[in-house]
Amino acid sequence: MYKLYEFFSSGNCYKVRLLLNQLDIAFERIEIDILQGESRNPDFLSKNPNGRIPVLETETGQFLAESNAILFYLSEGTNFLPTDSFEKAQVLQWLFFEQYSHEPYIATSRYWISILGKAAEYREALKQKKAGGEAALRVMERHLTEHKFFVGERYTIADIALFAYTHVADEGGFDLAEFPAIQDWIERVQEQPKHIGITQQL
Amino acid sequence: MYKLYEFFSSGNCYKVRLLLNQLDIAFERIEIDILQGESRNPDFLSKNPNGRIPVLETETGQFLAESNAILFYLSEGTNFLPTDSFEKAQVLQWLFFEQYSHEPYIATSRYWISILGKAAEYREALKQKKAGGEAALRVMERHLTEHKFFVGERYTIADIALFAYTHVADEGGFDLAEFPAIQDWIERVQEQPKHIGITQQL
Known part of the structure; x- marks a missing residue:
């Protein structure tokens, strides 16, 4: 196991x-x-x-x-990753986007505010994270305005990777009200079979 | 083309x-x-x-x-990426390591110092990048003390990705003298067929 x-x-x-x-x-x-x-x-x-x-x-x-x-x-070899070579590369593109342009801003802000509970102490650093996080959300919004999911119009690990910190972006001080396409996509992700929440015990 | x-x-x-x-x-x-x-x-x-x-x-x-x-x-489908599923995942592990734990420190420092030529202006920010970059180099050194290359004891895209900014780490203010295994690996990478330098015109 x-x-x-x-x-x-x-x-x-x-x-x-x-x-x-x-x-x-x-x-x-x-x-x-x-x-x-x-x-x-x-x-x-x-x-x-x-x-x-x-x-x-x-x-x-x-x-x-x-x-x-x-x-x-x-x-690999499941419905969560395309077999087409270019689509697989597009999944990886979004995975690298998530780790380089999204996570360091949105996840780090959430960590400081909601995990450590030190919003005041990190106030200046949080300001520096704001623009990067919002830029990442704008890139996602633009894509999701035209697409149901990130790659191939179906749910893949690209959606899982980006969903993880995006759906709790408010815990990092980001307001998703400005991103309606992201909000609709979050609902689509949550409707997938066997979806579990981030705080759900298994 | x-x-x-x-x-x-x-x-x-x-x-x-x-x-x-x-x-x-x-x-x-x-x-x-x-x-x-x-x-x-x-x-x-x-x-x-x-x-x-x-x-x-x-x-x-x-x-x-x-x-x-x-x-x-x-x-994919070439000698530069393993076909074994776990080895392929190990290659990806190092690619994500490079983008999350290495590039934001070593490449960014090089950009400020050697591309923009603004070492003085970024002095405080550069100090903050120092520890993260050295930590990444220590992880690489530890691995390369026991391995010739990053995955499967042969040259793959994991080596290419990590070589790109490591071999010019001095341009970001990092001293490779403390990392002998990295230095030996750099030589092995440079000895690969059809290797080209970062400043080499094609």
């Missing part, structure tokens, strides 16, 4: 939980309390030298880090 | 040039001067709404953004 080393409220970990649930794959959760430094102790670093969650452990004891690499690994 | 929209001195663009050359694929270069805002004008935004280079245009007029998604697309 797969083991998932994760911090429950992390969107990056939720991505993997959501896909595993939608693929009907059983797994064991191992909570790593990043607030207590558990992702930086020697035992965890032997699993991921980069000291970040989530990490997936396979049945043969191999470790895979980086949430979006884990999504790709689990979804 | 492929068209590559790129800014010549960008490491993200160099990755794609290097792979195209090693794959013996002809392509047309179109220089986008990001310093003049050319990646943010309406024509370019119609190709990549995220306003970033590189962008690959296929023969059928489709556009693909994100350097590492382009590497994956071009390398």
Whole structure:
């Protein structure tokens, strides 16, 4: 059985939980309390030298880090990843967009405000994150105005990756009221079979 | 023929040039001067709404953004990407590591110091980039102490992606003298057939 080393409220970990649930794959959760430094102790670093969650452990004891690499690994050969070479590349384009242009702004703001509860302490840093996060949301809005999902007009891991932090963007101080196409897409994602919420215990 | 929209001195663009050359694929270069805002004008935004280079245009007029998604697309079915599912996922793990934990520190520092020539103006911001960049180099050093290449003991797009900004890390103020395994790996990468340098005109 797969083991998932994760911090429950992390969107990056939720991505993997959501896909595993939608693929009907059983797994064991191992909570790593990043607030207590558990992702930086020697035992965890032997699993991921980069000291970040989530990490997936396979049945043969191999470790895979980086949430979006884990999504790709689990979804290959399933309906959640296109087989067409260009569509697969488009999925990856959105996965890299998410990690470079979206997550560092929206997820980091949510972490400071809602996980650490330190909005006041991070006030200046949060201001710097605002423009980048809104730019990412505008790119998504533009795309979703013309498309139902990110790639191939159907639900893929590109939607899962972008949904994870977008649907809780308000917890990072971002107002989705200005992004109606994103709001409609969030509903479409939530209507997918075997969808689970980010705080839902399995 | 492929068209590559790129800014010549960008490491993200160099990755794609290097792979195209090693794959013996002809392509047309179109220089986008990001310093003049050319990646943010309406024509370019119609190709990549995220306003970033590189962008690959296929023969059928489709556009693909994100350097590492382009590497994956071009390398599928070649010796530069493993066919084994877990090894392919490990390649992706390193590609996401590069974009999240490496490029934002080392490439951004190089951009401020050596492309913009504004080391003094960005002195405080550069200090903040130092720890993250050194942490990424330590993760690489640890891996390369035990491995010749990043995945499967052979040269893949994981090496290309990480080589692009690592071998010019000094231009971002990082000293590779402390990382002997990285230095040896840089030599191994440079010895690959049809290798080209970052400043090499094709």
